[in-house]
Amino acid sequence: MAKDLVRIGMVGAGSISESHLAAARDGAGAKVVAVCDIIEERARRRAAEFNIPEVYTDHRRMLEESDLDAVIVGVPNNVHHEITVNALKAGKHVLCEKPMAINTAAGEQMVAAAKESGKILMVGLVNRMRSEVQTLRAMVDRNELGKVYYAKAMMIRRKGIPGWGSWFTRKEESGGGPLIDIGVHALDLAWFLIGCPKPVSVTGHTYTAFGPDRRGLGSWGIPDWTGYYDVEDLAVGMIRFENGAAINLEVSWALNMPPETRINVIGEKAGALCTLDGNVRFFSEVDGELVDTTRQGSKVSIFQAQLRHFTDAIREGKPVLTPGEHGLTVTRMLDGIYESAATGKEVRLD
Numbered sequence: 287m288a289k290d291l292v293r294i295g296m297v298g299a300g301s302i303s304e305s306h307l308a309a310a311r312d313g314a315g316a317k318v319v320a321v322c323d324i325i326e327e328r329a330r331r332r333a334a335e336f337n338i339p340e341v342y343t344d345h346r347r348m349l350e351e352s353d354l355d356a357v358i359v360g361v362p363n364n365v366h367h368e369i370t371v372n373a374l375k376a377g378k379h380v381l382c383e384k385p386m387a388i389n390t391a392a393g394e395q396m397v398a399a400a401k402e403s404g405k406i407l408m409v410g411l412v413n414r415m416r417s418e419v420q421t422l423r424a425m426v427d428r429n430e431l432g433k434v435y436y437a438k439a440m441m442i443r444r445k446g447i448p449g450w451g452s453w454f455t456r457k458e459e460s461g462g463g464p465l466i467d468i469g470v471h472a473l474d475l476a477w478f479l480i481g482c483p484k485p486v487s488v489t490g491h492t493y494t495a496f497g498p499d500r501r502g503l504g505s506w507g508i509p510d511w512t513g514y515y516d517v518e519d520l521a522v523g524m525i526r527f528e529n530g531a532a533i534n535l536e537v538s539w540a541l542n543m544p545p546e547t548r549i550n551v552i553g554e555k556a557g558a559l560c561t562l563d564g565n566v567r568f569f570s571e572v573d574g575e576l577v578d579t580t581r582q583g584s585k586v587s588i589f590q591a592q593l594r595h596f597t598d599a600i601r602e603g604k605p606v607l608t609p610g611e612h613g614l615t616v617t618r619m620l621d622g623i624y625e626s627a628a629t630g631k632e633v634r635l636d
């Protein structure tokens with residue numbers, strides 16, 4: 287093993303661990319030396335698949351016994367907090383899957399633990415790694431779209447409820463439905479692309495039309511037919527920012543509409559449309575005539591780019607693109623949408 291490879295412990299050997307472990311196998315400056323899952327058979331299976339020497343069923347034991355630089359947290363949302371805080375306290379850098387936490391209070395403790403430890407807390411807001419997203423953000427920073435005042439983010443699945451009855455659809459363990467599961471990506475992208483302004487207020491609404499009847503089921507996750515469904519399947523929200531900008535968000539796991547992913551970023555000089563297919567389309571006006579252009583980005587393996595970014599930051603002491611503080615602001619906005627939906631009122635965040 288090359289000496290400068292970052293030694294990683296993977297916590298959680300479920301679906302998403304495959305993306306992280308494949309990224310490490312394919313060269314991202316990391317060597318996974320341990321894998322941990324409370325279901326031993328899952329950890330053993332991943333260890334065999336990815337040639338990982340150490341297997342654990344308790345992350346605390348892994349933190350004590352294994353010689354690790356960093357931990358990747360890929361467990362149900364409600365467990366992110368405990369494992370991340372323990373890993374940071376044990377002096378490990380952490381790459382924690384999205385959403386960073388099921389609520390703001392847990393996220394705040396994670397950020398505080400990172401500050402105290404001096405270690406990196408990176409949140410797996412992996413879509414920021416897309417080349418077209420980085421290109422567009424750089425263009426916004428260079429004022430090429432003019433003043434950016436509005437963004438619309440949509441992630442609409444028509445039939446995509448993950449793991450019915452499992453932790454995904456139980457609010458206590460997931461924190462919510464599509465809003466926290468995929469809305470976290472959509473909202474984060476829109477917020478990142480308009481330059482991460484300070485949110486001041488949120489309104490939102492949620493609907494549950496499919497899940498309780500076991501309709502709208504997708505293929506991600508492992509269903510548990512003894513479980514239950516107490517989360518939304520559609521969420522809408524509007525966030526206002528200190529600089530006057532606003533984001534409109536619409537996300538669903540199940541909806542009687544065609545599936546759609548889009549982030550619209552609207553500036554005074556040009557609007558941009560990202561559909562996460564590698565390209566960005568631009569809409570503007572020259573000499574009174576409408577001009578539409580497409581910029582073709584390069585295809586990026588986003589999990590590999592994310593892991594490479596994390597290991598480079600550890601080795602070189604550089605800041606990360608998706609720090610805990612950003613994950614926390616996104617969590618505040620998501621919490622605000624849920625609170626507004628529950629109370630029927632606007633929620634102030636300032």
Ligand SMILES: NC(=O)c1ccc[n+]([C@@H]2O[C@H](COP(=O)([O-])OP(=O)(O)OC[C@H]3O[C@@H](n4cnc5c(N)ncnc54)[C@H](O)[C@@H]3O)[C@@H](O)[C@H]2O)c1
Nearest residue numbers: 298299300301302322323324325360361362363383384385
């Ligand atoms: N970045 C993305 O686009 C993306 C995609 C899918 C999932 N995720 C996130 O990844 C996380 C895991 O999702 P998944 O689909 O892999 O779920 P999963 O249910 O397939 O896997 C979770 C695993 O964690 C294990 N686990 C639970 N508690 C544990 C503990 N205390 N210690 C060790 N292992 C424990 C479970 O036994 C299970 O094997 C979630 O937070 C999810 O939001 C991110």
